[in-house]
Amino acid sequence: MDRAFHATLARFTGGISPVALSLAYLDWGAHLAAAPQRQMELARSAFRDTGRLLEAASHAMSPDQRPWSVIQPQGRDRRFSEPQWENVPFNLFAQAFLLGERWWHDATRGVRGVSRANEAIVEFSVRQLLDMLAPSNFAVTNPEVLEKTFQSGGENFVFGWQNWCSDLMQLLSAGKPVDDEQFVVGRTVAVSRGKVVYRNELMELIQYHPTTAKVRPEPILIVPAWIMKYYILDLSPQNSLVRYLTGQGFTVFAISWRNPDSKDREVAFDDYRKLGVMAALTAIGRIVPDRKVHALGYCLGGTLLSIAAAAMARDGDNRLGTITLLAAQTDFTEAGELTLFINESQVAFLEDIMWERGYLDTTQMAGAFRLLRSNDLIWSRLSHDYLMGERTPPSDLMVWNADATRLPYRMHSEYLRKLFLDNDLAEGRYHVDERNISLSDIHAPMFVVGTLKDHVAPWRSVYKIHYQVDADVTFLLTSGGHNAGVVAPPGEPGHSYQVMTKAADAPYVGRDEWVKLAPHVEGSWWPEWSKWLEERSGERCDPPKIGLEDASGLPDAPGNYVHT
Numbered sequence: 001m002d003r004a005f006h007a008t009l010a011r012f013t014g015g016i017s018p019v020a021l022s023l024a025y026l027d028w029g030a031h032l033a034a035a036p037q038r039q040m041e042l043a044r045s046a047f048r049d050t051g052r053l054l055e056a057a058s059h060a061m062s063p064d065q066r067p068w069s070v071i072q073p074q075g076r077d078r079r080f081s082e083p084q085w086e087n088v089p090f091n092l093f094a095q096a097f098l099l100g101e102r103w104w105h106d107a108t109r110g111v112r113g114v115s116r117a118n119e120a121i122v123e124f125s126v127r128q129l130l131d132m133l134a135p136s137n138f139a140v141t142n143p144e145v146l147e148k149t150f151q152s153g154g155e156n157f158v159f160g161w162q163n164w165c166s167d168l169m170q171l172l173s174a175g176k177p178v179d180d181e182q183f184v185v186g187r188t189v190a191v192s193r194g195k196v197v198y199r200n201e202l203m204e205l206i207q208y209h210p211t212t213a214k215v216r217p218e219p220i221l222i223v224p225a226w227i228m229k230y231y232i233l234d235l236s237p238q239n240s241l242v243r244y245l246t247g248q249g250f251t252v253f254a255i256s257w258r259n260p261d262s263k264d265r266e267v268a269f270d271d272y273r274k275l276g277v278m279a280a281l282t283a284i285g286r287i288v289p290d291r292k293v294h295a296l297g298y299c300l301g302g303t304l305l306s307i308a309a310a311a312m313a314r315d316g317d318n319r320l321g322t323i324t325l326l327a328a329q330t331d332f333t334e335a336g337e338l339t340l341f342i343n344e345s346q347v348a349f350l351e352d353i354m355w356e357r358g359y360l361d362t363t364q365m366a367g368a369f370r371l372l373r374s375n376d377l378i379w380s381r382l383s384h385d386y387l388m389g390e391r392t393p394p395s396d397l398m399v400w401n402a403d404a405t406r407l408p409y410r411m412h413s414e415y416l417r418k419l420f421l422d423n424d425l426a427e428g429r430y431h432v433d434e435r436n437i438s439l440s441d442i443h444a445p446m447f448v449v450g451t452l453k454d455h456v457a458p459w460r461s462v463y464k465i466h467y468q469v470d471a472d473v474t475f476l477l478t479s480g481g482h483n484a485g486v487v488a489p490p491g492e493p494g495h496s497y498q499v500m501t502k503a504a505d506a507p508y509v510g511r512d513e514w515v516k517l518a519p520h521v522e523g524s525w526w527p528e529w530s531k532w533l534e535e536r537s538g539e540r541c542d543p544p545k546i547g548l549e550d551a552s553g554l555p556d557a558p559g560n561y562v563h564t
Contacts, residue, residue, distance in 0.1 A: 006352035017349035024121035031113040042107050049099045060088045067091045071098045079136040084143035093135040101130050117343065124340050137379055145387045159389030183399040186558050190231035192242045194557030197547035198283035202275040204559040205283050207546055208242055208252045214540035218292050218321050219251040221280055225300035226257040229403050229562055232483065235396040239489045248530045249540055255280055259405045259564040265358030267408040269415055277308040281319055288544045292321030294533055299457065302328020306439060307425065311432040313441035322536050324447040326486050327457040330439060331426035331464040332419055336455055342420040354409040362404035397483060439468040447474045447532055451485030463511050466502055474501040474532060478525045490524040497525040
């Protein structure tokens with residue numbers, strides 16, 4: 001009854017544990033109530049800001065009065081970036097909101113005695129509420145919307161209503177976006193030529209056809225996350241990492257995970273290691289025998305690859321020649337704002353939600369990620385699509401992002417508890433085959449990529465791999481976020497990176513010092529990685545055969561599992 005009650009309650013709370021939220025506010029409120037000096041400081045700040053705003057309002061029509069005289073938007077805040085926001089009274093609306101936002105930020109932080117976790121929860125939740133109340137979200141206080149309304153005679157609201165109805169119907173039908181006909185898996189995205197060469201109940205292994213006469217002898221295995229579909233690294237031909245690698249003379253294999261359903265509720269985290277990474281390495285060994293494998297893991301796939309590599313090193317399995325991790329964490333103590341959703345109360349609540357269905361639904365995971373960037377992914381869309389009546393043209397990355405997957409009950413519970421909540425992997429308590437593993441057993445050269453604006457795997461957390469493994473580590477910090485920073489093809493403008501190698505026996509360099517020392521390079525990081533791989537690969541030879549004799553009945557890429 002308790003689990004069923006929590007699962008029902010989750011439908012009204014968006015999957016957030018009300019107990020965890022209440023305890024955080026109780027901690028903050030009780031300590032603030034017992035801090036009279038802090039209260040006086042906040043009161044003085046409120047009176048000071050109010051006085052400055054009233055003074056600016058009294059001189060608003062003066063020709064000498066400049067906009068943003070009291071407070072300016074921060075660099076990343078694009079809500080008030082257009083010149084219309086410099087006009088009266090909209091500039092005053094925006095400044096009043098920014099002052100209130102700053103006051104609440106100060107009020108929710110720095111209260112003596114409040115635990116850091118509860119402080120972060122309160123600050124985050126208050127910020128979400130304030131973001132909802134921003135003047136840019138309402139037609140009468142948004143000068144861009146009013147200007148559009150006068151120019152179009154109110155036609156923008158008609159188009160906005162149509163957009164809202166279309167989105168509502170799409171939500172109720174639980175389907176993909178209606179505008180994705182130009183981005184169809186196997187037709188316009190995930191189109192690199194290849195064949196499924198192995199399949200089990202959890203994944204399909206795709207081998208891609210060579211595009212050069214000679215290839216490097218060591219193949220590459222791509223281990224993607226199973227939170228989303230695998231083809232993030234094989235989007236359109238112009239930004240496909242798979243296509244780029246085959247063009248550089250590499251033989252590429254990629255895992256395509258099956259989308260689980262209620263029958264897979266007992267699939268464990270270690271099943272993804274055994275039926276995914278290890279099964280793929282066995283199949284590759286049959287196709288390309290006696291060759292080292294360059295293994296790449298992206299996001300959660302990188303965490304899984306790290307676990308598999310540590311277990312292999314412990315057991316004397318030396319099939320991995322190099323290891324590449326893209327935006328993948330191995331220590332979860334600084335996992336960004338995503339950790340706000342991970343405490344004992346919240347994990348128990350999520351377990352009860354998954355217990356009812358046997359999996360975590362796609363909307364649950366997508367909602368959590370949107371909250372982390374609510375200004376960009378929620379409220380800016382409200383203004384753009386519904387008030388301005390416009391539509392952002394769909395892109396391959398947007399369509400992939402909407403192609404979410406489910407997460408099995410047992411696997412996700414183990415992931416949250418063992419990795420996020422207890423941090424067993426980083427602290428040497430993680431078990432594989434009932435024996436401890438340690439990342440320090442890894443000696444294969446590593447290429448580790450962090451992205452500067454990552455809200456899922458912050459680069460400062462990814463950087464911790466330096467003192468966890470006993471290996472040469474080449475760390476690269478690239479511009480962009482968790483997805484756009486990784487999908488950075490050569491020739492696409494706006495990309496840059498820093499890179500530096502630390503030998504296994506070299507002294508540790510701190511994160512802030514690393515940023516100062518690592519050289520800055522303009523352009524895509526892909527050629528840097530390709531060069532690193534080539535230096536650790538043999539001379540080119542004839543391409544290997546495609547698949548095995550017993551794989552003749554399997555489909556061509558992108559396979560069948562990507563459509564589940």
